[in-house]
Amino acid sequence: MKDTSDQSNFRKAWMSLLAKAPEGRAAALLDGAMARPAFTWLRAPEIGSTMVRARAGATGAPFNLGEMTVTRCALTLDTGEVGHAYIQGRRKEDAQTAALIDALMQTEVSQELRTSVLEPLEAEMTTAKAARAAKAAATKVDFFTMVRGED
Amino acid sequence: MYVAVKGGERAIENAHAWLAEERRGNTDIAELGIAQIREQLSLAVNRVMAEGSLYDPDLAALAIKQARGDLIEAIFLIRAYRTTLPRFGASEPVDTGAMACDRRISATFKDLPGGQVLGPTFDYTHRLLDFKLAADGDVPEAPARAAETGDVPHVTGFLNREGLIEEARHDDTPPRDLTREPLEMPADRPLRLQALTRADEGFTLGLAYSTQRGYGRNHAFVGELRIGAVPVEMDIPELGFAIEIGEVTLTECETVNQFTGSKTEPPQFTRGYGLVFGQTERKAISMALVDRALRWEELGEDNVGAPAQDAEFVLYHADNIQATGFLEHIKLPHYVDFQSELELVRKLRREAGVDQVQEAAE
Structure with missing residues (x-):
């Protein structure tokens, strides 16, 4: 059982990464690493929405905040592995790439993909996030309360 | 009553052709691209996403271009598009405690753990027109400083530890959804929050201001205001587990308001909550004030007859698409x-x- 849950944790991590990747970036890395294998659509890319929920007071009862656009698809490789993608936005090409990578990560090329696609992608996204966090940190202030008159 | 009329097809076609020409304006001036609107008019884009109730910056930018900058018309376009999308599901409630904060300030605690982070704000600007922007020019890179990592705790959490503020108790009741069923009274708090987060900014601001001026006064302080990105996680039935399907930027405002207490509970601060798509600070603060005013009954306060306390009045008039639809139909034959x-x-x-x-x- 433990193996299965570790496996789905890994899968969750790469699928989450691919969902948030900048437009076209995963495709560029994949095409730089290997030729795309043949596949059959189980579900051609489809654009829809997800209702984003939040909690009242951040921790209380859930409420519907609003929707976001999502593209999803599913495909199967000739060798039988099934790849899924659910990614933010209206991006059919990126959804196809994400599903292909998801399927390929279940084959013997997974290690190669990890080093040539997932790790560089994660590093780039971490760098971009860190750059933003560093700009925010530069705007950190200390307020001093001035002494008020006594009366 | 509106009665259908026939005729005028040629006039309508010609009017729309002229509209397209006027939208483009003087062709000696370069045409605006969707990416330019998305990147350079991002607060307009954020408002259209918030009130259009659909997070997609490119679509919002397209709507603004098509609507010639009329934001309510742009919101109308987004709402219409939204109805054409199949709904794949609902996300897990987002965790704003795990937000990557661009901005995070508190008006109640100057020394809050994690610090006061101003972010890219208009606050403390002089509100003088900057004629340098009228000329093309490169913008210098904003300074950076080493950032702390880890989650930024909510300010209300500190007060909560001392029991000084009401708790927002964990609950997993599936919320009603006003996009799927008509908004009916009485509206519970989750339904009110859904209506308020997509409500017209101007209307919400006016109501919030009225509570500050004394119409249902509840002495709000901004306990915390934070803006930043949070991941959105959704359960994928085909997989049997949840994955992150994307990331949205949100503005969250928690107000700390005057006390309530009873025979069984000692006096403690109460809370109002605002959470809105995008960097939409004015709207989030307004939402928190109106949310708090609408909670009068639950908190055992008097109904002083203030507009902001009247859920039916607030919720049935807050939606600018419903309002403009009814208002503008009177110009039709x-x-x-x-x-x-x-x-x-x-x-x-x-x-x-x-x-x-x-x-x-x-």
Whole structure:
């Protein structure tokens, strides 16, 4: 059982990464690493929405905040592995790439993909996030309360 | 009553052709691209996403271009598009405690753990027109400083530890959804929050301001205001587990308000909550104030008859698409209605003897 849950944790991590990747970036890395294998659509890319929920007071009862656009698809490789993608936005090409990578990560090329696609992608996204966090940190202030008159 | 009329097809076609030409404006001036609107008018984009109730910056930018910058018209376009999308599901509630904060300030605690982070704010600017922006120019890179990592705790959490503020108790009741069923009274708090987060910014601001001026006063302080990105996680039925499907930027405002207490509970601060798509600070603060005002009954306060306390009044008038739809329909042909009104007023005047008086004068 433990193996299965570790496996789905890994899968969750790469699928989450691919969902948030900048437009076209995963495709560029994949095409730089290997030729795309043949596949059959189980579900051609489809654009829809997800209702984003939040909690009242951040921790209380859930409420519907609003929707976001999502593209999803599913495909199967000739060798039988099934790849899924659910990614933010209206991006059919990126959804196809994400599903292909998801399927390929279940084959013997997974290690190669990890080093040539997932790790560089994660590093780039971490760098971009860190750059933003560093700009925010530069705007950190200390307020001093001035002494008020006594009366 | 609106009555369908026929004819005018040619005039309508020509009007729309002229609209397209006017939208483009002087062709000697470069045309605006969607990416330019998305990147350079991002707060307009954020408002359209928040009130259009659909997070997609490119679509919002397209809507702004198509609407010639009329944001309510752009919101209308987004709402119409939204109805064409199949709904894949609902996300897990987002965790704003795990937000990557661009901005995070508190008006109540100056030394809060994690610090006061101003972010890219208009606050403390002089509000003088900057004529440098009228000329092209490169922008210098904003300074950076080493950042702390880890989650930024909510300010209300600190007060909560001392029991000084009401708790937002964990609950997993599936919320009602006003996009799937008509908004009916009484509206519970989750439904009110859904209506408020997509409500018109101006209307929400006006109501919030009215509570500050004394119409349902509840002494709000901004306990915390934070803006930043949070991941959105959704359960994928085909997989049997949840994945992150994307990331949204949100503005969250938690107000700390005056006390309530009872025989069983000691006095403690109460809370209002605002959470809105995008960097939409004015709206999030307004939402928190109005949310708090609408909680009068639950918190055992008096109904002083203030507009912001009246859930039916607030929720049925807060949606700018419903409002503009009803308001603007009165400009469409009402000839039959008006014909009967004309006949009625002539009859009344006859009965009042107006015509005879006029005839006598002639």
